[in-house]
Amino acid sequence: MIEFYNVSLNIDGKAILKNVSFRLFKGEFAYIVGPSGAGKSTILRLIYMDTFPDQGMVIVNNYSSAKIRAHEIPYLRRELGVVFQDFKLLPDRTVYENVAFALRATGVKAKEIRHRVVRVLNEVNVAQQRSKLPEQISGGERQRVAIARAIINNPFIVLADEPTGNLDAQNSREIMEIFERINRKGTAILMATHDQLLIDQYPHRVIKIEEGRIVSQ
C-alpha cells in the first residue's frame, strides 16, 4: 500500500534521497532509522506528498506521486495520520479543540465530532485534560493529544517523525505502547527514529538509511 520505486530527490542541489525503493504493507509496523540528515523525514514527507521525487515514484494507496493533482492531496492526507517530535498543537486551543480541529477541517458534523473526539481522547488517556491548553499539560500528554489527532480520521497508516525525541524514557515507553495498541488494531505505523533502545524494546522491521540510500531493510 506504500511503495517507493527508485526515488531520488535533490533539495538546493544536494542529493537527499538516492534511488530509494521499499514497500510497506497493510498493518505493518516499521522503523526508518539513520543519522540526522540521512533523509528519514523526507521519506515521510514524500508519503504525505508535502514534497515530490525528482526521479522515481511514490505510491500511497491509490495515489501516485506522478499523477496526483493538487486538489487531491487533502483527500490523501485524510487517509493517513502524522505525528511530529514537536507535537504541532495549536497553542490557543484546548486539547479537545486540537483534536476536533482535524475533523472540523474535513467537514465532519458537530454531533459526530463530539462523539469521536471523546472516544479517541479516552483511547490515548488524555480525556481528563480535554479542557486544558497544550501549555498546561506535560510533554507526554501533548504527544498523546497529537496521536489522538492523527488517528481520529481512522487512517490506514500513522507516520511518526521522531515522536519520542522530546520525551523522557518513561513517557517514550508510554507513547510506544500507544503506537503498539494502534498497530494491533490494524493501522500501519512508519516511525522515523534514531532511538536504538526503543527499537530493541519494541522490535519491528527496520529500514536503515544512510546518506540518502537504503542500506538494509
Place this chain on the structure above:
Amino acid sequence: MSLGFSIKEGIKGFGRARMATFVTITSVVLALIMIGLFILLAINIDRWVGEKRKHLEVEVFLEPGFTEAQAQKIVQKLKELPGVRTVRYISQEEAARRFKKEFGRDVQEVLGTNPLPPSCILRLQPAYQNAESIKRLSRIVRTWDGVSDVVYGQELLKVIDRYVTLIYLIIGGLGLVLLIVATVLVHNAIRLIIYARHETIEIMKLVGATRAFIRRPFLVEGILYGAIGGAIADVVIWILMGVMKNWVYADIIQNWQTYAIVLALGILIGFISSELSVNKYLNKLI
C-alpha cells in the same frame, strides 16, 4: 464543509491582533471617507452641470421688421433641425416687455422707437447641450436669410466642456489611487495575520483541509475589515454631510446609493486583498 466554522474562525482571528485590526480599519475608513466624499462631489458637480445645460438657451435674432408670417417660417425651419427640443418666438413687442421687466425702463419711451429685433429661443435635447453641437447649429442658422445673429453662453459652455471632464478624471483617478492604497493596506494586514498563523495553516494542511477550507476564515476576516471600515466611513460621511448642509451649503445633495457604494467598496477591498494574500501564501505551500 461547515461554513459556520469558517465564519467563527474568521471572527476569532479578527479579534486576535487588535492593534493591527485597529490600524487597518482606520486606514480603510479614511480611504473610504475620501472616496465617498469624491462620489458626492461628483454627484453635486454633475447636478450643477446638468442644471446649467438644461437651462441653456440659444437665441436666434431675426432682422428687425420681420413679419410674423416670415418669422413663423424660420420657427418651423428651426424646429426641424436635429437636436432642437423647443422653439419659442419672441416678437418685437414681447422683447420690449422683457427689456422693461429686466431693466425697469420702457425702451419705446427712452428711444422713441423699439429697436429690439424679434428672436427665437431654442432649447436643445440633452445630447446636443454641448459647445460643439451648438456651434455647428449656430453656423447653419447664421447662413439663413433673415437671421442676424445667434447668441448663447459660449464661455460657460466652454468652461463646462473643458474643465468638468478634467474634474471627473481627477476625482476618478484619486478615487482609484485610494482604492488601491486601501487594498494594499488590507492585503498587508492579512499577510501579517497569515504569517502569524502559519502553524495553524500547516496543521490544517496536514489533517487534510482543502485549499478552499483554509482560505475561508481569512476571506471572512478580510471582508469583516472592509465591511466595518465601510460602515464607519458611511457614518462619518453622513455626519460630515449634515454639517456641510447646515453650515456651508444647504443645496448639497446626497443619496443612499453613495452610502451603499462605500459599503460595497469596503467589502470588495476586504475580499480582493485577502483573496490575493491567501492565494499567494497557499501557492507557495501547495
